[in-house]
Amino acid sequence: GQNIDQPTEMTATEGAIVQINCTYQTSGFNGLFWYQQHAGEAPTFLSYNVLDGLEEKGRFSSFLSRSKGYSYLLLKELQMKDSASYLCAFSSNDYKLSFGAGTTVTVRA
């Protein structure tokens, strides 16, 4: 999407922590999603934030600041299987999702 930005690529070591930042601009906001997508597969839901703050779910956490139009996804204790593309998306008032271009995370041994 043209009004949602995230880094293109990130590389980290197995067991480490990686933070993927996402900034967005929209007039109508109904929540911020993070999805994981492996090559050739559909996205799978990771997290949803509609209020400011941190949502923790196991090794993955997501943060939202609506005033700053900013979110991040935190991946802890990285595993090789976490190598994938991570998509940031915001939902507009009509529930349409606008996706960022995705961040390809490569986990190295």
Place this chain on the structure above:
Amino acid sequence: GAVVSQHPSWVICKSGTSVKIECRSLDFQATTMFWYRQFPKQSLMLMATSNEGSKATYEQGVEKDKFLINHASLTLSTLTVTSAHPEDSSFYICSARDVQVDHEQYFGPGTRLTVT
């Protein structure tokens, strides 16, 4: 729960032919389904919103006469790519919104279309 299926998972067709892709919500009712297209190494782009019992709404730049959408029931939406051309080759993904869960959208596994 909350499973969305797509059929076929992949299809190869000749230029000029039409291809129909089905999207089904298997265990919930979906008044709204969304159709996305994803080209290699790019993100998902919303093509259209499919509403049960009414006409689909298309995003800017998407030809409604080329991409026919029908949402005849609360569990089925179809996308027909008419007169397909090689540039239509892409990964088509649908998602369905569960009316009982305000924000959640569930994605189908996608359909890989290759037009030769």
